[in-house]
Amino acid sequence: MAPLTVSLHMMAARTRVLPRLSLALLLVHCLQPSAAFYESGSSVVSLTRSNADRELLRAVKGRQGPEVLTIVEFYREGCGFCAILTPEYEKAAARLGKMVKLAAVNTEDPAARDLAGRYGSFIKGVPTILVFKPGADTAAPLVYNGERKAGAIVKYAHETMPSSVASVRWSQLMDGAFLTERLASSSSSSSSSSSSSSSSS
Numbered sequence: 001m002a003p004l005t006v007s008l009h010m011m012a013a014r015t016r017v018l019p020r021l022s023l024a025l026l027l028v029h030c031l032q033p034s035a036a037f038y039e040s041g042s043s044v045v046s047l048t049r050s051n052a053d054r055e056l057l058r059a060v061k062g063r064q065g066p067e068v069l070t071i072v073e074f075y076r077e078g079c080g081f082c083a084i085l086t087p088e089y090e091k092a093a094a095r096l097g098k099m100v101k102l103a104a105v106n107t108e109d110p111a112a113r114d115l116a117g118r119y120g121s122f123i124k125g126v127p128t129i130l131v132f133k134p135g136a137d138t139a140a141p142l143v144y145n146g147e148r149k150a151g152a153i154v155k156y157a158h159e160t161m162p163s164s165v166a167s168v169r170w171s172q173l174m175d176g177a178f179l180t181e182r183l184a185s186s187s188s189s190s191s192s193s194s195s196s197s198s199s200s201s
Contacts, residue, residue, distance in 0.1 A: 037075060037086050038104050043093035045103040047072065048111040055103060056138060069161050070101040070132040071144065071153070074116055074123050076108050082127045084148070091150035092157070100157045129153075134162060 038044040045055055056066055073089055075082035093102035107116040107126060116123065122130055122143055129144035142160070146152045 037077060037082065037106070038090075042090065043102065044073075044090060045101060047103045047105045047115060048109065049114055050111065052115050055101070056132060066101065066132050066134055066138075068099065068101050068134055069157060070103060071157060072130050072132065072141075073102075073104045074107050074119070074126060074128045074130070075104060076126045077106060078108075079126050081148075085127050088148060088150045089153065092153040095150065095154050096157055100161065102153075131160060133160070 038046050045051075047055060056070060056072070073082075073085065075085070089102060089104070096102065105112045105115055107113070107123070119130060119141070122128065122141065127148070130141040131144050132138055132141050144153075144156060146156050
């Protein structure tokens with residue numbers, strides 16, 4: 001057989017084998033079990049019905065709400081946009097540390113479905129990011145509509161965090177009763193937060 005004929009036969013065989021091989025590799029990739037978006041040990045807290053009350057609805061000074069600013073992503077594991085957000089959300093959680101809590105709810109997880117249903121009126125699609133301010137009503141969270149990048153999420157968190165700095169006039173500083181009242185309120189709030197943290201642990 002002439003060399004040209006042999007090479008034509010080989011090319012024809014390759015064109016039949018390559019699509020089958022590509023399809024087989026694609027099927028193997030798709031059928032592999034996907035890893036959870038936020039594994040244990042992640043800086044992002046995975047919320048379910050078992051830990052939502054502890055992580056999100058903790059009582060603060062008689063009101064229901066988180067102790068710190070809490071940002072919650074509602075996602076679905078098959079969602080491409082959610083997959084793109086995941087590393088950015090992880091980076092934001094790592095950068096914010098304990099100042100802000102970043103959490104996530106898998107809307108298809110049976111253990112979290114009722115939690116997703118509770119905020120269904122705010123979730124128009126996935127990913128949706130809701131923001132819960134400390135001590136605020138958890139039934140009315142803010143909706144984050146900013147850029148889905150770590151830097152933008154961190155910037156938004158810093159801007160949304162309530163300030164614990166109070167403005168005081170010079171005349172108030174000279175007023176002994178004002179200072180006594182301020183010191184008493186700050187010591188009572190710190191003792192109540194330490195007792196709540198010790199009871200939760």
